Amino acid sequence: MNLMKHMKNIMINFCFGILLCCACISKPQSVKKSFIYIENGQFIRNGQPYKYIGANFWYGAILASEGEGGNRTRLLQELDSLKNIGVDNLRILVGSDGKRGVEAKVEPTLQVEPGVYNDTILAGLDYLLCEMKKRDMLAVLYLNNSWEWSGGYGQYLEWVGEGKAPVPSIDGWPAFMNYVKKFSINRPAQELFAKYVRDIVTRVNRFTNISYVDDPTIMAWQIGNEPRAFSGENKEAFAIWMAEVSSLIRTLDQNHLVSTGSEGKHGCEGDLALFEQIHADKNIDYINIHIWPYNWGWTPVDSLQEKVETAQILTKQYIDEHLAIAQKYDKPLVLEEFGYPRDGFQFDRTSTTRARDVYYQFVFSLLNDTVVDYKYFAGCNFWAWGGFAEPAHTYWEKGDDYTGDPAQEQQGLNSIFASDTTTLSIIRYANQQMGNIHSK
Numbered sequence: 510m511n512l513m514k515h516m517k518n519i520m521i522n523f524c525f526g527i528l529l530c531c532a533c534i535s536k537p538q539s540v541k542k543s544f545i546y547i548e549n550g551q552f553i554r555n556g557q558p559y560k561y562i563g564a565n566f567w568y569g570a571i572l573a574s575e576g577e578g579g580n581r582t583r584l585l586q587e588l589d590s591l592k593n594i595g596v597d598n599l600r601i602l603v604g605s606d607g608k609r610g611v612e613a614k615v616e617p618t619l620q621v622e623p624g625v626y627n628d629t630i631l632a633g634l635d636y637l638l639c640e641m642k643k644r645d646m647l648a649v650l651y652l653n654n655s656w657e658w659s660g661g662y663g664q665y666l667e668w669v670g671e672g673k674a675p676v677p678s679i680d681g682w683p684a685f686m687n688y689v690k691k692f693s694i695n696r697p698a699q700e701l702f703a704k705y706v707r708d709i710v711t712r713v714n715r716f717t718n719i720s721y722v723d724d725p726t727i728m729a730w731q732i733g734n735e736p737r738a739f740s741g742e743n744k745e746a747f748a749i750w751m752a753e754v755s756s757l758i759r760t761l762d763q764n765h766l767v768s769t770g771s772e773g774k775h776g777c778e779g780d781l782a783l784f785e786q787i788h789a790d791k792n793i794d795y796i797n798i799h800i801w802p803y804n805w806g807w808t809p810v811d812s813l814q815e816k817v818e819t820a821q822i823l824t825k826q827y828i829d830e831h832l833a834i835a836q837k838y839d840k841p842l843v844l845e846e847f848g849y850p851r852d853g854f855q856f857d858r859t860s861t862t863r864a865r866d867v868y869y870q871f872v873f874s875l876l877n878d879t880v881v882d883y884k885y886f887a888g889c890n891f892w893a894w895g896g897f898a899e900p901a902h903t904y905w906e907k908g909d910d911y912t913g914d915p916a917q918e919q920q921g922l923n924s925i926f927a928s929d930t931t932t933l934s935i936i937r938y939a940n941q942q943m944g945n946i947h948s949k
Contacts, residue, residue, distance in 0.1 A: 545559065551841060551885075595940025596894075600890045601637070605619055605659035617629070635716050642717065642726040655734065655735050657674070663688060665695075666689065671698075693739070699753075728765070732751060736770055737778075738777070748787050755767050769787060769788065772799040774831070788838065796843070798842065802868070803850050807823050828842075842886050848891065849869070850864075850922055854922075858928055873939035897926075
């Protein structure tokens with residue numbers, strides 16, 4: 510009898526183990542269907558391949574707040590307008606860092622001191638995600654910045670005692686880049702950032718009571734905006750840091766995609782092998798690049814219209830060399846920043862956008878390319894949405910409307926305003942072609 514009882518217990522435990530195992534296997538499948546995931550080199554959303562034309566909306570959390578800079582009436586208007594042209598993917602800055610009153614820095618800041626947060630901005634981020642959820646929109650949230658306009662690298666270094674961070678518009682770009690190159694090798698600064706990552710990734714939305722890790726509105730976490738080594742000697746340290754941060758995010762959140770925010774080769778000291786090394790990492794789910802024809806000298810200020818074809822040729826070349834890496838690792842590629850100045854290098858929202866429209870149409874045609882290799886070209890986010898903003902000054906000043914152009918850039922230079930009807934029509938039509946919206 511004891512033997513029979515023992516065998517019975519073994520069978521019960523065995524069957525229970527099988528059921529438990531099945532439950533563990535099936536859970537990721539159900540979770541998988543709720544979030545964007547990757548299969549055969551493509552994004553999958555609701556069981557279908559997902560390609561998109563999205564926007565950069567870096568100031569979304571500030572606009573969604575009830576504090577300084579907030580305007581929820583405008584926020585809802587902006588989200589509805591974006592949705593109307595098929596834009597359902599927004600790349601958003603979580604928040605800026607450090608003290609206020611620094612020239613060209615986004616205000617108000619989120620992280621006022623290490624681990625000390627402006628709660629109105631956190632509430633704004635919660636509210637923004639809540640409203641995006643209602644509209645079936647997706648957010649890519651970037652956590653850091655290598656540039657001065659949101660604090661980022663420079664602010665973390667300043668916090669750990671590396672001296673006052675240079676401001677490029679005052680101290681010059683060489684001084685700034687010589688300073689921020691220290692971030693890749695400064696462990697205390699990296700540790701402060703890691704704490705911030707933990708605080709943000711693990712928070713709970715006060716409006717939905719959904720933890721961020723469980724919210725399908727978030728498509729991806731992004732390490733930063735245009736992370737760089739800023740020096741040849743720090744490239745390996747930079748790659749190690751990127752791997753550490755992606756591993757940290759993956760440990761905290763196994764539901765969402767993780768991306769880098771990289772410009773591509775241009776943001777890796779011109780080293781395509783470094784770019785490949787970073788994006789081959791198992792914790793990096795897809796590949797990012799940025800393209801800036803004017804900033805990179807492809808289209809001089811006095812020949813924006815005349816050099817559009819040059820910009821198109823060089824754009825395709827840049828996409829193609831990074832697309833080869835995407836294909837090699839079976840990962841989607843997203844052109845998550847690209848822009849083109851308004852005609853005549855004008856900033857006024859009433860100025861024309863003929864050259865930009867031609868350039869945008871070209872980029873969208875590549876996204877819709879049916880060539881097999883181009884299946885890996887999975888999305889793009891234009892820079893940037895200015896919507897209903899009415900800029901008051903050439904450069905942003907406290908109290909001005911937020912546009913797509915951060916404080917260090919001329920307001921209106923690369924912004925897409927709600928009054929840019931030709932550009933909006935091009936975006937809407939391209940999204941119709943991809944099936945993201947239906948013809949009316």
